[in-house]
Amino acid sequence: xxxxxxxxxxxxxxxxxxxxxxxxxxxxxxxxxxxxxxxxxxxxxxxxxxxxxxxxxxxxxxxxxxxxxxxxxxxxxxxxxxxxxxxxxxxxxxxxxxxxxxxxxxxxxxxxxxxxxxxxxxxxxxxxxxxxxxxxxxxxxxxxxxxxxxxxxxxxxxxxxxxxxxxxxxxxxxxxxxxxxxxxxxxxxxxxxxxxxxxxxxxxxxxxxxxxxxxxxxxxxxxxxxxxxxxxxxxxxxxxxxxxxxxxxxxxxxxxxxxxxxxxxxxxxxxxxxxxxxxxxxxxxxxxxxxxxx
Numbered sequence: 600x601x602x603x604x605x606x607x608x609x610x611x612x613x614x615x616x617x618x619x620x621x622x623x624x625x626x627x628x629x630x631x632x633x634x635x636x637x638x639x640x641x642x643x644x645x646x647x648x649x650x651x652x653x654x655x656x657x658x659x660x661x662x663x664x665x666x667x668x669x670x671x672x673x674x675x676x677x678x679x680x681x682x683x684x685x686x687x688x689x690x691x692x693x694x695x696x697x698x699x700x701x702x703x704x705x706x707x708x709x710x711x712x713x714x715x716x717x718x719x720x721x722x723x724x725x726x727x728x729x730x731x732x733x734x735x736x737x738x739x740x741x742x743x744x745x746x747x748x749x750x751x752x753x754x755x756x757x758x759x760x761x762x763x764x765x766x767x768x769x770x771x772x773x774x775x776x777x778x779x780x781x782x783x784x785x786x787x788x789x790x791x792x793x794x795x796x797x798x799x800x801x802x803x804x805x806x807x808x809x810x811x812x813x814x815x816x817x818x819x820x821x822x823x824x825x826x827x828x829x830x831x832x833x834x835x836x837x838x839x840x841x842x843x844x845x846x847x848x849x850x851x852x853x854x855x856x857x858x859x860x861x862x863x864x865x866x867x868x869x870x871x872x873x874x875x876x877x878x879x880x881x882x883x884x885x886x887x888x889x890x891x892x893x
Contacts, residue, residue: 600626612840616706632657637665637726639696643841644670644751647679651686658687663722665694665715669750670843671850676857678747678791680718692722695743696730697750698801699809701816708734714802716740716747738801745797748788752865753807754818754844755851756780759868760811761822762878776864777811783862787851790858818844831872848872863888 603609603624608617618624625631632638632654642650647668658664664687668679677685683693698713705711715730715737717723727737740746756776763772784807785798797803810816814823821842824834835842852869855862867881 600624613703613706616703628654628657636661637663639665639667641667643843644668644679645673645841645846648672648682648686651683655687660691663692663694665696665717665726667696669697669747669754670847671751671854673846673850674853676850676854678744678751680743680747689718692719693717693743694719694722694726695746695750696726696737697746697806699805701809701813703815705735710734710736712736712738712801712805714738714740714746714800716743716745716802718743740797740800740802742794742797744791745788745793746802748791748793749784749798749803749806751843751847752780752784752787752851753803753810754842755848755865755868756784756807757810757816757818758822758825758842758844758848758872759864761816761819761824762826762868762871763822763882764819765823765826766878766882768882773811777807780811780864781807783865786860787855787858787862790860791854817842821845825871826878844868845872 608615638654640647640650647666664683666679666683671678672682679695680693694715694717696713696715700711700713711734715723715726717726720741723739727739730737759776760773763776781798781804784803785795788798789795810818814820817838817840820838821834821844824837825831831845835845848865848869851862851865855865863885867876867885870876871878871881
């Protein structure tokens with residue numbers, strides 16, 4: 600934090616992008632949250648519960664919370680809003696931020712659009728207004744489940760897209776994976792209570808296409824590395840950042856099994872990451888599946 604405050608930029612993750620004047624890095628949660636009503640949590644999914652427990656003593660009844668965390672909680676299968684409800688209570692105003700938003704492009708002030716889903720429509724509208732500007736546009740939604748499922752499953756599918764391209768399968772295979780992956784994402788979301796139309800929007804199809812097709816995506820880059828013969832641990836070490844899709848693949852596999860859902864693409868990606876299956880073998884298993892109607 601001292602380095603961030605001194606440099607006024609994050610040279611490790613976003614080199615060359617200066618902090619806005621009103622962004623102040625501080626070294627303690629007490630200082631960060633003193634007198635603050637609205638809190639945005641932006642941590643990987645495996646750190647969400649720990650972070651919520653840490654900030655809980657500093658919140659009061661009027662505190663409003665939003666998060667940019669994408670993924671199921673591993674082994675519990677809970678979505679972020681469920682974890683927040685358990686730790687902080689579901690009665691306060693809550694919102695999730697998601698959508699196709701590479702941090703570097705946001706930092707460079709390139710045009711970006713995303714989704715805010717909240718349990719209170721006025722809170723969603725207020726957040727959208729406060730975050731939107733000349734290069735950043737926020738849309739509102741009341742489907743927190745759908746927005747969160749989209750943010751979790753797209754990371755798994757992006758690993759598959761990276762493997763597909765890394766194996767040289769071409770655009771036909773990539774589009775088939777994205778399209779059928781969207782079906783799997785929607786199937787899981789609807790089973791959990793989401794609205795089907797949410798997955799046609801920014802937090803569903805939008806984030807999926809972005810993450811599957813651009814090499815700024817860590818998940819896609821991991822898939823490319825796996826196709827090149829590297830192990831999961833080697834690929835993660837090379838990327839040097841959290842690759843959410845690795846843990847999401849296990850969580851999605853567990854949730855789908857519990858619900859009795861077929862998610863064949865996600866299942867094969869899970870087998871590659873956790874069961875030692877080879878990418879070409881997984882492709883063969885998908886292509887040999889019984890033919891069905893679209």
